Amino acid sequence: MYISSLENKKIKEYIKLKQKKxxxxxxxxIIEGEHLVEEALNSGFLLDVLVxxxxxxxxxxxxTYVTKEILKSLSDxxxxxxxxxxxxKIDLTPxxxxxxxxxxxxxxPGNLGTIIRTSKAFGIDMIFLSEDTVDLYNSKVIxxxxxxxxxxxxxxxxxxxxxxxxxxxxxxxYGTDVINGIDIRNIxxxxxxxxxxxxxxxxxxxxxxxxxxxxxxxxINMDSTVESLNVSIATSIILYEFTxx
Amino acid sequence: MYISSLENKKIKEYIKLKQKKxxxxxxxxIIEGEHLVEEALNSGFLLDVLVxxxxxxxxxxxxTYVTKEILKSLSDxxxxxxxxxxxxKIDLTPxxxxxxxxxxxxxxPGNLGTIIRTSKAFGIDMIFLSEDTVDLYNSKVIxxxxxxxxxxxxxxxxxxxxxxxxxxxxxxxYGTDVINGIDIRNIxxxxxxxxxxxxxxxxxxxxxxxxxxxxxxxxINMDSTVESLNVSIATSIILYEFTxx
Numbered sequence: 001m002y003i004s005s006l007e008n009k010k011i012k013e014y015i016k017l018k019q020k021k022x023x024x025x026x027x028x029x030i031i032e033g034e035h036l037v038e039e040a041l042n043s044g045f046l047l048d049v050l051v052x053x054x055x056x057x058x059x060x061x062x063x064t065y066v067t068k069e070i071l072k073s074l075s076d077x078x079x080x081x082x083x084x085x086x087x088x089k090i091d092l093t094p095x096x097x098x099x100x101x102x103x104x105x106x107x108x109p110g111n112l113g114t115i116i117r118t119s120k121a122f123g124i125d126m127i128f129l130s131e132d133t134v135d136l137y138n139s140k141v142i143x144x145x146x147x148x149x150x151x152x153x154x155x156x157x158x159x160x161x162x163x164x165x166x167x168x169x170x171x172x173x174y175g176t177d178v179i180n181g182i183d184i185r186n187i188x189x190x191x192x193x194x195x196x197x198x199x200x201x202x203x204x205x206x207x208x209x210x211x212x213x214x215x216x217x218x219x220i221n222m223d224s225t226v227e228s229l230n231v232s233i234a235t236s237i238i239l240y241e242f243t244x245x
Numbered sequence: 246m247y248i249s250s251l252e253n254k255k256i257k258e259y260i261k262l263k264q265k266k267x268x269x270x271x272x273x274x275i276i277e278g279e280h281l282v283e284e285a286l287n288s289g290f291l292l293d294v295l296v297x298x299x300x301x302x303x304x305x306x307x308x309t310y311v312t313k314e315i316l317k318s319l320s321d322x323x324x325x326x327x328x329x330x331x332x333x334k335i336d337l338t339p340x341x342x343x344x345x346x347x348x349x350x351x352x353x354p355g356n357l358g359t360i361i362r363t364s365k366a367f368g369i370d371m372i373f374l375s376e377d378t379v380d381l382y383n384s385k386v387i388x389x390x391x392x393x394x395x396x397x398x399x400x401x402x403x404x405x406x407x408x409x410x411x412x413x414x415x416x417x418x419y420g421t422d423v424i425n426g427i428d429i430r431n432i433x434x435x436x437x438x439x440x441x442x443x444x445x446x447x448x449x450x451x452x453x454x455x456x457x458x459x460x461x462x463x464x465i466n467m468d469s470t471v472e473s474l475n476v477s478i479a480t481s482i483i484l485y486e487f488t489x490x
Contacts, residue, residue: 121467121468185489230359230477236478237482
């Protein structure tokens with residue numbers, strides 16, 4: 001198929017997907033670049049591929065050839081990609097739920113995407129996002145995940161309710177706090193098989209109601225002149241330590 | 246002092262500092278927000294403070310009151326701060342040079358800033374930046390450092406020459422590579438007192454000439470389905486491990 005008009009019905013719908021409200025109502029989102037499109041295809045979430053009409057892109061999927069203007073309208077990069085994909089929203093079932101990460105109000109898309117990428121690297125089974133966490137299908141989040149978004153179960157939910165369910169299963173809930181915290185180097189191996197770690201908002205940390213549900217706090221030993229680490233860095237070091245034996 | 250005109254000579258000079266070439270020729274840079282201004286004052290690099298004319302900002306430094314329009318012209322945020330500082334470029338002398346980080350072509354400002362912040366947290370004495378690394382005085386870099394930029398010696402230089410000097414002092418040069426790499430958990434304590442770690446560009450890693458000078462490669466043990474970590478995450482985990490005893 002070849003589409004050259006920005007007024008084409010399908011293209012008009014796709015452009016709307018740059019806004020969260022339309023991603024939510026159509027249950028679709030945009031991805032950019034060949035790597036992400038291939039990951040979407042492999043994981044079964046790809047619905048459509050738009051390719052620049054002059055570009056010979058090899059992929060085992062029906063392509064829609066479009067103009068430069070159309071790709072530019074769909075992209076949020078200064079230099080748009082030659083290949084853009086449309087996906088259905090991801091719905092993965094976790095194979096187990098022993099290693100859980102909960103994000104309580106993360107606002108920066110780069111942080112969320114990076115945390116997702118690292119979580120998969122360090123064996124997290126499932127991520128829960130609080131309702132006020134930045135949209136998972138924001139283009140910057142997706143880019144920062146480097147395609148890992150298609151392989152790790154992630155659910156937006158009422159985290160307070162979810163934490164209570166997890167506690168009920170006997171899984172320890174960890175927050176982060178230097179005061180009365182446990183140095184992460186002192187977490188024993190048997191504690192590393194089942195855990196739920198909650199990481200909070202960039203500026204404010206965990207909200208009060210979440211803090212109330214925490215069983216133990218963790219801290220990362222570091223130079224006393226540095227007040228804190230970026231949340232994606234802190235999360236990554238904690239998750240790394242929980243895989244370290 | 247009170248300035249209301251964007252045509253004021255000083256303001257015109259300050260606005261130019263949003264561009265790298267003027268930061269380089271005037272040897273100055275812009276910072277935004279009270280926290281950074283206070284860190285700049287404490288560390289002795291603050292030259293001027295511009296404060297919104299209606300804002301009663303308490304700081305032990307001569308203030309220049311300005312209009313909303315002037316602050317907006319100096320800011321690169323959607324919502325400009327009420328306080329903007331002008332600093333002289335930072336020139337710190339390292340107290341020792343046993344724990345060295347070299348960045349070879351990092352392009353993303355957020356990554357550079359975050360790496361600087363984490364480096365201070367994990368005891369790095371000195372950072373060297375390759376000539377093609379993103380500008381240290383880019384506003385996004387400074388924001389991501391959270392003020393740590395004023396306290397950690399950082400030098401842009403010919404890193405090939407620098408690595409040769411460091412090698413000559415008998416310090417081990419570490420790169421990163423899964424193939425033939427050492428799992429970072431196996432670095433022994435005596436190796437953690439003196440080291441030089443080189444981290445490469447987001448897409449391409451170390452350039453060939455840098456790789457040639459590496460003594461040992463490091464890798465981070467992780468899930469085999471994940472190809473790599475974000476460079477600021479990988480750097481942070483490696484530096485964390487080098488402080489871990």
